[in-house]
Amino acid sequence: MPFIDLDEAVQEASGRTIPDLFRAGEEVFRTLETQALKDALAGPKALIATGGGIVEREENRELLAQFPVVFLDIDIEEAIVRASRSGSRPLLQDDVAQKMRALSARRDPLYRQVASTSVKLGRASKTENAHALLRAIDELVK
Numbered sequence: 001m002p003f004i005d006l007d008e009a010v011q012e013a014s015g016r017t018i019p020d021l022f023r024a025g026e027e028v029f030r031t032l033e034t035q036a037l038k039d040a041l042a043g044p045k046a047l048i049a050t051g052g053g054i055v056e057r058e059e060n061r062e063l064l065a066q067f068p069v070v071f072l073d074i075d076i077e078e079a080i081v082r083a084s085r086s087g088s089r090p091l092l093q094d095d096v097a098q099k100m101r102a103l104s105a106r107r108d109p110l111y112r113q114v115a116s117t118s119v120k121l122g123r124a125s126k127t128e129n130a131h132a133l134l135r136a137i138d139e140l141v142k
C-alpha cells in the first residue's frame with residue numbers, strides 16, 4: 001500500500017519547508033495541509049501519516065472521521081524528550097515542555113473524536129512501536 005506523509009506532501013507541493021511556511025503564518029501552512037489531506041484522501045487507498053496539528057481544523061476532523069484512523073497515543077513525557085531533540089518544529093521553539101502540554105491538552109480530545117482506534121506508544125523500541133501500530137492497522141482494516 002502506498003505511504004503518504006502529509007508534511008512531506010505539503011513541502012513537495014509548495015516547494016517550501018515547514019519552518020518557512022510557518023514564517024509566512026500558521027494559516028498558510030494549515031491551508032496547504034488541508035489541501036494535501038484532501039488530495040491524499042481522494043487518491044488511491046494509502047497509509048497516510050498526518051502531522052499532529054491536523055486536528056486543529058474542524059474541516060480536517062470531519063474528513064478524517066470518515067476513514068479508519070489510528071491515534072498514536074504517545075506518552076507525553078516521551079514526546080517532550082523527542083520534540084526537545086528535534087529543534088525544527090515551529091510551534092515548539094521555546095518552553096517545549098509547557099507548549100507540548102498545552103497542545104496535548106487541547107488536542108487530545110480531538111484525536112479521540114476522530115480516531116477509530118488508538119495505540120499506546122511508550123518507551124518501547126521503534127521496532128516494537130512499529131509492530132504495535134501495524135497490528136492496530138491490520139485489526140482496523142481486516
Ligand SMILES: Nc1ncnc2c1ncn2[C@@H]1O[C@H](COP(=O)(O)OP(=O)(O)OP(=O)(O)O)[C@@H](O)[C@H]1O
Nearest residue numbers: 007050051052053072082122123124125126127129
Ligand atoms: N522508540 C521510539 N518509537 C518511535 N519513535 C521514536 C522512538 N525513539 C525515537 N523515535 C523518534 O521519534 C521521532 C518522532 O518524530 P516524528 O517527527 O516522526 O513525529 P510525528 O509523529 O511525525 O510528529 P508530528 O505530529 O510532528 O508529525 C522520530 O524521529 C523517531 O525516529
Ligand SMILES: O=C(O)C1=C[C@@H](O)[C@@H](O)[C@H](O)C1
Nearest residue numbers: 007018051052053089090091
Ligand atoms: O503539531 C503540529 O502542529 C505540527 C506538526 C508537524 O508534523 C508539522 O505538521 C508542523 O510542524 C505542525
